[in-house]
Amino acid sequence: MIAAVAAPLGVVSLGIAVVAVIALVTVLVLLGRQRAQVRQANELVEISRELRHRYDALQSVTKEGVLVQSLGGHVLDISERAAAILGVDASTSVGLRVANLPMVLVNEQGLAMNPAAVLGHSGLPARGGQESELVGVALPGALGTPPRMVQVSSQLVPGADGESAAVLTTLVDVTGRREVEAALTRSEMQFRVAMENAPIGMALVDLDWRIVEANAAFAELLGTSVGALRGYLMEDLSTPEERAAERLEVDRLLGGGQHRFSLEKRYQRADDHLVWVVLDTALVRTPAGDPDHFVVQVRDSTESRLQAEMLTHRAMHDPLTGLANRTLLQEVLQSVLEQPGVVDRVAVLACDLDGFKEINDRYGHAAGDEVLVHVAGVLRAATARRGTVSRLGGDEFVVVVQDPDGPRAVFEVATAIHAALHEPVRVARRRLTVAASIGIALASPDLIEGGAPSLLAAADAALYRAKGAGRGRTEVYEPSMEQATTAGVHRELIAAIEHDQLVVHYQPIVDLTDLQVVGYEALVRWQHPHRGLLLPGAFLSSIQEAGLSVPLGQLVATQVVDFVAHTSDQTRWVSVNVSADQLGDGEFATTLLAEISRHRVAPGRIVVELTESSLVASGTRIRHELTQLSAAGVPILLDDFGTGVSPLSYLRDLPVAGVKLDMSFTSGIPEDPTAGRVARALGALARELAMVTIAEGIENEQQADYLHRNGWRYGQGWLFGGAQPGESIP
Structure with a gap:
């Protein structure tokens, strides 16, 4: 009985044990699954953190801003770059509706735009897709500041179930790029306008020396059209004999031997006429330094060339x-x-x-x-x-x-x-x-x-x-x-001055009232060693040609002052002829004044007769020297009075103390009534100006008497004696 009862109990216990084991196994399985899920969840959280970290790091270095919003238009996430572009605060923007963000968007024409429409998902394809639009972001409070130009691109982001879960918007600030592009466009336009309207020929030429673009001035210079020049080889514009030199310069440019070159050459026009031009060429290189193209300028130099040739011709x-x-x-x-x-x-x-x-x-x-x-x-x-x-x-x-x-x-x-x-x-x-x-x-x-x-x-x-x-x-x-020969004569004159062969003779000047000698005119002579005594007409022109006028004047001044200082009659004076080419450099005046000072000659005893008065102009160095001589006590006489271009102006402009009537008027007296009237009028004019009056060329008593009666105080001529050496005068 006990055995019978025990058998069923064993079966029951086994069943309970099996159930318990199964339950335990189930629990263990469930626990294992839970642990796996927790571990997986932790791994996902870690991955999520890593991804977020990478996302944040990426956003910190990228130039693009990122805005994530729900389909309902709420901000789920916004990067710092996006917030900066839009001018909003990133931390306070999350959760707000895009339409409520404190920003103003405008289009390229400056008209306001709806932010939700621009940044939202309306109009996007149901499956992803991407649209790009250029908008302007006008920052609040920045009045007068142009909007920031932003390139906006939006796309739908699908969820795990394949349905759209969010809208991803990227924002790129293109303000700088737009400014650069605008500047480049402006520069290109300015260059093109300048090139098209330049008054000289301009062209862009490729590396094969072929014209890519040319302006109207270049085409006009060559008598053709801009269209006909495109694709034309530059060297074909030249004359055949000048092409080799041009090609050499181009090759040197390409080889780096020079940065630019300039050539003056001839171009053949469409009508076969030749024009002179100046070709200036510069090589433009890429940023990497490789040759890219040529910029050439062609200036018409025909007129300047002709002018230069004309000036050269005139010079020759x-x-x-x-x-x-x-x-x-x-x-x-x-x-x-x-x-x-x-x-x-x-x-x-x-x-x-x-x-x-x-x-x-x-x-x-x-x-x-x-x-x-x-x-x-x-x-x-x-x-x-x-x-x-x-x-x-x-x-x-x-x-x-x-x-x-x-x-x-x-x-x-x-x-x-x-x-x-x-x-x-x-x-x-x-x-x-x-x-x-x-x-x-x-x-x-x-x-x-x-x-x-x-x-x-x-x-x-x-x-x-x-x-x-x-x-x-x-x-x-x-x-x-x-x-x-002329050269021989010049050499002789130089030797004559060095060896004192040029001597001074003195012709007397008398007072027409009593015919007493009051002074002399110094006249130079050449005591030639072979030809004898030569008068001024035989050598004065050669003196001027040889440039010896100033040394001659200094020599005469020295001899005259020495003569005056040693004459027995200390009341007589001597006049010295001085031409315009002997004045101007100060040598004659300096020598004369130095000699007067050295010999202590009284003022008024040396007189200067100015010849060639037509060469004197007021305000010149010559006038200055005449004034200097006059101030030092050397009277100035105007020789050949009545002739020349405008002698009356010299009476006004020069420090003239007296005049000498030209012998051409004296010789006509008394036979020529006109000469007599002119002599009388000139004498009256000189007296009115309180000037000393001397008539030269008097050869007879009738002339002397007429001139004296008509106001001429002193006289000179063959009637009163010819020129004599100084030693012959008492």
Whole structure:
């Protein structure tokens, strides 16, 4: 019984145990699952934290702002960058509706926009999608500040169930980029406007030296259109002989040898005419330093080139006749002489007109100019392209003859000149006769060795001999003529000054009341060692040509002051002739005043006679020196009174103490009534101005008496004696 009862109880206990085990296992399984879920949840939380950390880190470095909002329009999250772009506070914006955020959005035209519409999900596709829009964010309180331009992109973010759960909006501040783009656009527009309206030609050229773009000025310069220039090779615009030089400069530019280049060259227009241009080219490189394109400017230099050539021509040619001048002549002759085999192929012909001064004096300079132009034509025709014809100045011409047979050719030229000048020159209604003296120098080894100056001096020596022998002659240079050359005369004059060969003679000046001598005029003479005593007419012009006027004036001043200081009659005075070219540098005035001081000569005993008064202008250095002399007690007389351009103005402007009547008026008295009336009027004028009056050139008593009766106090001339050496005067 017990056994029977025990068996069922065992079964029950086993069942309970099994149930308990199963329950325990179930509990353990459930606990395991729970632990796994907790662990998974913790892992998800950790992952979420890591993702958030990465998200925040990403937002801190990105330039894009992120705004997350619910489908209902509430802000779920906003990055600091997005808050800064929109001008809101990130911490207080979460949970607010987007429409309630404190911001103002405008479109590109400046009109207000609905933030919810701009940042919301209306209009977006149901499945994701992305729309981009440019809006302006006007910050509150920033009146007058332009809106910040923001690129807005929104898209729907799906949830776990595949349905849309939120709206993700990215915001990019493009204000700076827009400003840069606007600046670039503005710069490009300004460059294009400047290029299109530039007054000089401009073009953009690719690396193949082909025109990409050109402006209207460039097209107009070349006589074509802008469209026709596009794609045209720059080098094809040049003349063939100039292309190699241009290509060389371009290659140097591309090779880095230079940054820009400039060339003056010729371009061929569409009408085949050539124009001179200045081509300025610069190479534009990429930011990496690689060549990108060329910018060229083309300036029309035709006019400036012609002006330069004209100025050069003027500098090398005589303005009256158009012949070569002295500078060009010497260059031509020197270059010819430097060529091999010039002996018997080159000759120089010097030509000087006879009687030309008389034509100028009688008919005026205008008539003289017409004669010079005529003679220039004669010389051109006579030379017949066998050399260079030049005018050195005045009536002096030189021809450089170049011919295989130089001696024969130069004599043919000389003969043709004489023959052509036999015909009178027509000037207005007059027929004027003019002849020429000619000197010829043939190129010899000795003359060639001295160069162009030697050959010209030889021709001048032959000319000097021809003029001395008579009119209309031709002489050929020979060594014996050396002393007769202008250069030789100049050397003689320098030696004459150094060796005291220039001496002073004194012509008396008398008081016309009692004919007593009151003073003298100092007149220079040349005591030539071979030619005897020479009067001023034989050498004064050479003195001026040699530039010896100032040394001569100093020499005369020294001799005159010494003479005055040692004369027995201390009441007489001496006048010294001074020309305008002896004044101006202070040397004459300084020497004269120093000598007066050294010899202690009383004021008024040395008088200066101003000659060539037409060369003096008030306010010049000459006037200053005359004033200085007058203030030091040296009276100034105006010589040749009654002649010149405007002598009356000198009485007003210069410190003049007296006047000397020109002998041309004295010589007409008494036969010429007009000369007498002029002398009387000039005397009255001088007396009215309280000036000393001296009449020169008196040769007879009638002249002396007439002048004295008409107000001239002092007289000078052959009637009262000629000039004498100082030692002959008591």
